[in-house]
Amino acid sequence: MLTQASRALIGRRLLQVVPVVVLATFIVFGLIKLLPGDVAVTLAGENATDQRIAEIRHLYGLDRSFFIQYAGWAWNALHGDLSRSLLSGEPVADEIMRCFPTTLLIVALALVFSLAIGIPLGITAATKPGTWLDGSIMGLASLGVAVPNFWLAMILVATFALTYTIFPATGSVAFSANPAEALRHAILPATALAAGGIAEVARQLRSSLVEILSSQHVRTLHAKGLAPSSILWKHGLKNVSVNLLTVAGLLANRLLAATVVVEAVFAVPGMGNLIVRAAIERDFPVVQGVVFAMVVVVIAINLLVDLLASLLDPRIGRR
Amino acid sequence: MPATKDESKKLERAAAWQPGRREFLALISGAAASQALGLSAVAQGTPKRGGILKVAAPANPSSLDPATGGSGADHPFLYTIFDTLVEWDFETLEAKPGLAEWHYPDPNTLVLKLRQGVVFHDGTPCDAAAVKFNLDRVRQDQRSNLKADLASVEAVELGRPNEVILKLKHADTALPLILSDRAGMMVSAKAAQELGKEHDRKPVGTGAWKIVTWADNDKVVVTRNEKYWKPGRPYLDGIEFAIIPEVTTGLRSVIGGQNDYVYFLAPQLKPIADRAKNLSVVSGPTLYCIQLYFNWSRPPLNDVRVRQAINYAIDRQAFVKATMGGIAQPAAMDLPIEHWAYDRTVAGLYPYDPEKAKKLLAESGYKDGLSINMVSYTDQLTVQKQEVIIEQLRKVGVNVKFTNGTIAEMSAAFFGTEKKGEALLSAWTGRPDPSLTYSLMFSKDAYYNAGRAEPPPGLAQALDASRLRENIEDRKRAFATVQQLVMENALVAPLCFQYELDAMTSKVKGYRPNLLGKPKFEDVYLEG
Numbered sequence: 001m002l003t004q005a006s007r008a009l010i011g012r013r014l015l016q017v018v019p020v021v022v023l024a025t026f027i028v029f030g031l032i033k034l035l036p037g038d039v040a041v042t043l044a045g046e047n048a049t050d051q052r053i054a055e056i057r058h059l060y061g062l063d064r065s066f067f068i069q070y071a072g073w074a075w076n077a078l079h080g081d082l083s084r085s086l087l088s089g090e091p092v093a094d095e096i097m098r099c100f101p102t103t104l105l106i107v108a109l110a111l112v113f114s115l116a117i118g119i120p121l122g123i124t125a126a127t128k129p130g131t132w133l134d135g136s137i138m139g140l141a142s143l144g145v146a147v148p149n150f151w152l153a154m155i156l157v158a159t160f161a162l163t164y165t166i167f168p169a170t171g172s173v174a175f176s177a178n179p180a181e182a183l184r185h186a187i188l189p190a191t192a193l194a195a196g197g198i199a200e201v202a203r204q205l206r207s208s209l210v211e212i213l214s215s216q217h218v219r220t221l222h223a224k225g226l227a228p229s230s231i232l233w234k235h236g237l238k239n240v241s242v243n244l245l246t247v248a249g250l251l252a253n254r255l256l257a258a259t260v261v262v263e264a265v266f267a268v269p270g271m272g273n274l275i276v277r278a279a280i281e282r283d284f285p286v287v288q289g290v291v292f293a294m295v296v297v298v299i300a301i302n303l304l305v306d307l308l309a310s311l312l313d314p315r316i317g318r319r
Numbered sequence: 320m321p322a323t324k325d326e327s328k329k330l331e332r333a334a335a336w337q338p339g340r341r342e343f344l345a346l347i348s349g350a351a352a353s354q355a356l357g358l359s360a361v362a363q364g365t366p367k368r369g370g371i372l373k374v375a376a377p378a379n380p381s382s383l384d385p386a387t388g389g390s391g392a393d394h395p396f397l398y399t400i401f402d403t404l405v406e407w408d409f410e411t412l413e414a415k416p417g418l419a420e421w422h423y424p425d426p427n428t429l430v431l432k433l434r435q436g437v438v439f440h441d442g443t444p445c446d447a448a449a450v451k452f453n454l455d456r457v458r459q460d461q462r463s464n465l466k467a468d469l470a471s472v473e474a475v476e477l478g479r480p481n482e483v484i485l486k487l488k489h490a491d492t493a494l495p496l497i498l499s500d501r502a503g504m505m506v507s508a509k510a511a512q513e514l515g516k517e518h519d520r521k522p523v524g525t526g527a528w529k530i531v532t533w534a535d536n537d538k539v540v541v542t543r544n545e546k547y548w549k550p551g552r553p554y555l556d557g558i559e560f561a562i563i564p565e566v567t568t569g570l571r572s573v574i575g576g577q578n579d580y581v582y583f584l585a586p587q588l589k590p591i592a593d594r595a596k597n598l599s600v601v602s603g604p605t606l607y608c609i610q611l612y613f614n615w616s617r618p619p620l621n622d623v624r625v626r627q628a629i630n631y632a633i634d635r636q637a638f639v640k641a642t643m644g645g646i647a648q649p650a651a652m653d654l655p656i657e658h659w660a661y662d663r664t665v666a667g668l669y670p671y672d673p674e675k676a677k678k679l680l681a682e683s684g685y686k687d688g689l690s691i692n693m694v695s696y697t698d699q700l701t702v703q704k705q706e707v708i709i710e711q712l713r714k715v716g717v718n719v720k721f722t723n724g725t726i727a728e729m730s731a732a733f734f735g736t737e738k739k740g741e742a743l744l745s746a747w748t749g750r751p752d753p754s755l756t757y758s759l760m761f762s763k764d765a766y767y768n769a770g771r772a773e774p775p776p777g778l779a780q781a782l783d784a785s786r787l788r789e790n791i792e793d794r795k796r797a798f799a800t801v802q803q804l805v806m807e808n809a810l811v812a813p814l815c816f817q818y819e820l821d822a823m824t825s826k827v828k829g830y831r832p833n834l835l836g837k838p839k840f841e842d843v844y845l846e847g
Contacts, residue, residue, distance in 0.1 A: 036724065038731040042381070045389025045464035048766045052464065053735075059461065087381055089519045090535045098534055161575045169575030170375075170568055171561055267563040267572065269537035277379070277536055277564065280725055 006307055013303040021295050022074070028291045029070050032284045038062075039086055039282040060086060073288055082289040087281055092289035095274060100293065102172045103263070103270035105182060107255045109190035110197055114251060117194075118201025119244070125202065126209035127232060137202060144199025149258055153192035153265040160188060170267040189266045193258055197251050204247045208240040242313050249305035253298050366554050366829055370845035375569035375581040376560040379536045383522040384511075385504035386456060386463045391748040394837035395582065399541045399558055400440075401504035401524035404431060404450070405495045407751055409833040411659045412606075413791070414495040414751075418445065418505060418525065419483075423789050426490035431498075433481045437548045439507035440529040450483045451475045452508040462516075468502045468755075469494075471786070491786045492794060496752030527553035527841050536562050554829070554844035570822060574598065579827050579845070582838050584820040585700055586646035592822040599827075602820045604648050604655050605836025606749025609704065611693070611742045611812040612733070612760075616770020619691065620741050624683040626809035630669040632676035632715040633708070639815050642704045646820065650813035652802045653747060653756055657834055659791065660753045660798040665806050676715040688716030694733050694740035697723045704814075705744060734769050743769070746817070749835060754785045757801050761810055775808045 040056045041048060057063040061072065076083050082092035125137040161169035167188045175182040212218060213236055221231050260272035267273075271290055278286035310316045380396045382388035388397070406417035419431040437445040454475045457465045471491035476484045485494065497503070510523035520533055527549070528541035539560040543553060561578055563569040569581040570588055574595045584592065592600045611629065613620045620626055635649035648655055651666040680689070691712075695701055702723070709719045722740060723729065732739035747767075750756045760767040761774050762782070768774075781804055785797035805811065819836040829842045 036728045036732055036737075038727065038735065041731045041735065042727055043389055043464075045381075048389075048464075049467050050764070050766055052466070053766070055461075085535065088379060088533075088535045089382065089516060090533075095535050098537065157571060157575075162571065165576060168572075168577050170563060170572040170577050264565060265568065267561070267565065267568045269534070269562070273536060273564075281727060 006310060009306055009310070010303065013299060013306075017296065017299055020299065021292055024295050025074070025077075025288050025291055026070060028287060029073070029284060030066070032279070032282055032287055033066055033069075035282070039284070042281055043086065073285065077288075077292065082292065083285040085278070085286050086283045092285050095286065096271070096289055096293050099269060099271045099274045101175060102268060103256070103259050103272065105172075105175055105186045106189045106193065106259060106262070106268065106270065107252065109183070109186050110193035110255050111248065111252055113190060113194035114197030114201050114255075115248060118198040119205060121198070121202040122205025122209065123232070123237075125206040126213060126236075127228075129206075129210050134206075138206070141199035141202045144195045145203075147195055149192050149196060150261045150265055152195055153189065153262050156188045156192055157265070172266075172268045172270070185268075189259075189262045189268055192262050192265070193255050196258075197255060200251060201244070201247060205240060205244055208243045209236055212236050212239045242309050242316070245305055245309050245312065249301055252301050256294065256297065364828060364846065366551075366842075366844040367846060368554050368844070369556050371557045371559055372555050372580060372827065372840065372843060372845060373578040374558060374560045374840075375563045375572050375578040376539070377562075377564060377566050377569060377583045379562045379564075380533070380539065382519040383530065383533060383539075384506065384519045385501040386460060386465055386506070387519055388501070389464050391837070392583075394835075395839075396539055396560060397501070397504060398526070398837070398839045398841075399528045400522050400526040400530055401506070402437075402526050403499050404503035404505065405499040407496065407499050407833075407835070409831055411657060412496070412751060412834045413659050414499060417499065417503070419450070419498075421495055423492070426787065427487045429485040429487060429491075429494055430478065431483045431485070433483065434548065435481055437525050438546055439505075439510070439525050440523045440544055441507050441510055443507050443509050445505055445525050447477050447481055447483050449508050450505060451477055452511075453505050454483070454485070454502075456506075456511065457502050465502045468497050468500070489783070489786075490788075492789045493752040493754040493786045497755065499751045528555075528558060531557070538562065549841070553841050555840065558840060573822055573824060576824070580821065580823040580830070580843075582819070582821040584822060586644040586818065586820060587700065588822075589644060589646060589820060592820075595822075597825045598822050599825060600820065600822050601830060601832055602646065602818045603832035603834070603836075604657050604816055605819045605832075605834060606655060606658070606747075606756075607817040607836050608650050608653050608655075608747045608749065609647075609745075609814045609817060610650065610653070610747060611708070611744055611814065612767070612769060613742050613809075613811060614733070614738065614740070614769040614772075615810060616772035617741075619683075619685070619689055621770075621772070622683045623808055624679040625685065625689070626812070627669070628676040628679040628683075628715065629712065629717065630806075630809050630812050631672045631679065632717065633669075633711050633812060633814065634671040635814060636671070638704070638707050638711070641707050642700070643815060643817070646818050647815040648818070650815050652806055653760075653811065653813055654753055654798075654802070655816045655834070658753070660795055660802075662795075662799040662802045664799065665802045668806050669809075673715050680716060685716070688718065690718040690720065691742060692720050692722065692740045693742040693744060694722050694724070694729045695744040696726055696729060701744065708744060734766055738769065742812075751835060753798055753801075754782060757785075757798075757805065758782050761805060774810075775804050778804045 040053050040062055043056045044053045084091050121137050125134040128134050157169050160167045168185050172185045173181040218231060218235065221235060259270055260276055263270045263272035275287060275290040376395065378390065378392035380393045381390040383396060385397055385401060403417045404419040405414050407414055418437060419433045421429060421431050423429055433447060433450060439445055457463050458469045458472060471487050471489060472485050473488045474486040476486060478484045505525055507523040511518050514521055522530055527544055527547050529544050531540040531542050533539045542557040547553065563572060566584050567588060570584060570592060572578045573581045589600060592598055613626055615621055639645060639647045639649055654661045695705055705721045712719050733743040759765050761778060762768060763773055764771055781797060781800040785794055785801055788794060819832045823830065826846045827843060828846050829844050831842060
């Protein structure tokens with residue numbers, strides 16, 4: 001059961017959602033409207049006339065003032081209607097419900113790769129500080145951070161999808177339709193995303209673990225004759241777990257943002273592709289909808305991280 | 320198969336060589352095409368029924384209702400679901416019967432005689448009432464983007480059974496080809512009325528396939544129309560379009576085997592497609608004209624000599640070689656050589672002549688050169704074209720400065736109310752009837768006449784004349800005058816016609832490119 005402290009935390013976070021969503025969507029809406037370019041011209045088609053463009057502006061309410069347009073969107077959103085794409089007419093909520101699972105699978109898989117590979121690397125480096133092994137792991141980690149994910153994505157496609165056709169070069173399959181195929185499609189994009197994540201987890205874990213392992217209380221544990229493995233697992237890792245959790249939370253948020261680039265390389269119809277296309281075409285209901293969804297997701301991830309942290313370190317919940 | 324030096328040379332020669340219409344026809348039908356153009360021909364065999372064609376499509380449709388959509392990239396989707404009243408010849412774009420045959424009993428009346436027994440996907444008949452509903456919808460519906468297409472139609476009436484009569488405000492022989500495009504795509508009246516806006520996403524036509532799903536930016540899936548009226552067609556059980564905006568990625572999806580066919584490839588991708596195993600590449604000229612649009616309402620481009628100087632200063636052969644990998648046709652006007660209305664007398668108007676350009680500039684008072692602000696787009700291939708234009712014009716003393724942005728942004732800035740820049744480097748995607756091409760760009764109030772400037776004397780009359788007579792020779796003569804007026808007055812600087820470039824796996828057979836450059840799949844079948 002949730003403690004009172006946890007419930008209070010959830011309550012505070014839920015209250016935060018409202019102002020953050022309003023602020024984020026308002027700023028994004030303003031940016032779209034500030035940018036030059038006009039969705040009415042696109043909507044009017046190839047044989048556009050000035051008259052038809054004016055008609056379309058009126059038809060879609062694009063001739064109303066900025067604040068009225070935003071208020072109209074916000075009012076509908078408040079009633080659970082994210083309205084429809086100006087260009088394709090598909091309800092924005094449907095688009096998000098379709099694209100989000102695809103992005104989520106890639107991000108989740110990338111997070112699993114980051115942790116599953118980054119943690120052992122970080123521990124290995126931390127337990128052998130200053131050795132060649134530590135040096136090589138940290139060197140690799142620097143490389144992982146430095147390599148742009150779109151470049152790595154293209155190398156992965158060239159190698160594992162075109163030269164050796166092990167994985168598909170493009171596209172996605174819904175996890176609910178065929179889990180195995182969905183994973184096969186997600187592996188390359190997730191790997192491209194995870195390179196930076198693995199490096200970050202390894203570096204962060206190493207530095208905090210090295211600090212703990214060289215602290216006075218660990219020296220005392222050694223003096224008491226505790227086995228090194230016991231010191232590492234029971235005392236070292238437990239102490240860095242909150243740190244690691246924070247890193248994982250931040251990483252999850254960053255991976256979500258990074259999908260914009262990776263989804264383009266792999267032609268994955270996810271949230272990144274959705275918002276890029278909508279922003280280019282000034283399809284503001286879609287942009288607003290995606291921003292709204294992303295704000296909610298990021299706040300939810302942060303909340304989850306805080307709740308888990310308070311479980312790992314009960315002092316946090318009491319603060 | 321890797322591109323050999325020989326093949327590259329053939330391509331260069333192909334770019335320099337401009338076949339006449341007759342030669343082109345011969346080439347298209349014969350194996351000579353593959354040799355002379357250095358392009359792979361698609362082997363023909365006995366068509367087989369069955370299978371799903373997986374297509375990498377470069378853009379999400381703007382709508383699947385022909386009347387409410389707006390993008391030129393919608394057609395490959397629309398052609399699968401809808402038939403048109405009039406069709407066109409793949410090689411020359413001459414009009415031919417589709418859902419209807421037509422005749423003009425007098426210049427102000429067009430009679431459509433409908434094919435009998437055609438039904439929509441929802442079972443309702445595509446009869447005279449349905450056609451009248453469609454034409455009225457195109458002309459009057461609030462959401463129709465096509466009102467201007469049928470502006471010459473006064474009324475649509477029902478005649479004898481299976482006949483629809485279009486009463487015209489004035490003679491308009493462009494209508495048959497206009498009806499080969501969006502305006503002639505017949506939607507089910509029942510579906511359009513019952514579904515309303517939803518018809519954009521759940522279209523009902525008479526086409527060879529019917530819609531299954533459209534997931535935005537992801538997939539469009541169509542399946543066989545068992546009651547299709549063309550005997551034996553379609554061969555394919557269905558088509559799955561995967562929306563992949565990046566054509567390079569689309570090509571990768573075909574090389575990697577996720578898709579069978581990709582279209583609208585950039586010429587720069589041809590060597591990559593050629594290198595891939597088991598891939599064939601087809602290509603053919605299209606109406607898609609890369610060009611400099613001018614704002615000729617204000618200085619310096621309101622001076623015809625400056626506009627002519629720019630036309631003389633551009634070396635189109637070099638432009639094609641440098642920016643299109645040699646796979647394009649240098650443009651002398653807004654119609655390619657293969658088009659039925661192409662006029663040879665205009666073709667020689669602006670040979671590459673930098674000296675003449677300098678002389679014209681000096682005469683117009685720019686002896687020491689001038690600066691021109693142009694607008695264009697940020698993508699890499701367009702920027703490459705800008706670099707060539709800057710360099711070529713610099714040689715005659717014209718300093719060009721480009722301001723770039725997205726297509727939506729810069730097109731609106733140039734053609735819309737802002738009137739940014741003196742010229743726009745962009746493209747004209749072409750229209751089935753050339754009268755649309757010219758009236759949409761050069762009429763006084765046309766949106767694509769950026770300055771809304773008065774056209775040269777005689778152009779409006781010549782355009783009217785092009786729609787006056789039905790006889791194709793008469794129309795050719797009228798278009799010759801239109802093209803002469805446009806190019807003598809240098810209202811535009813056409814640069815080159817882009818080739819349709821498509822790649823497909825070896826199991827895809829029967830595909831033919833067309834001059835409009837928008838793929839149709841009804842002859843396509845899968846082998847193996």
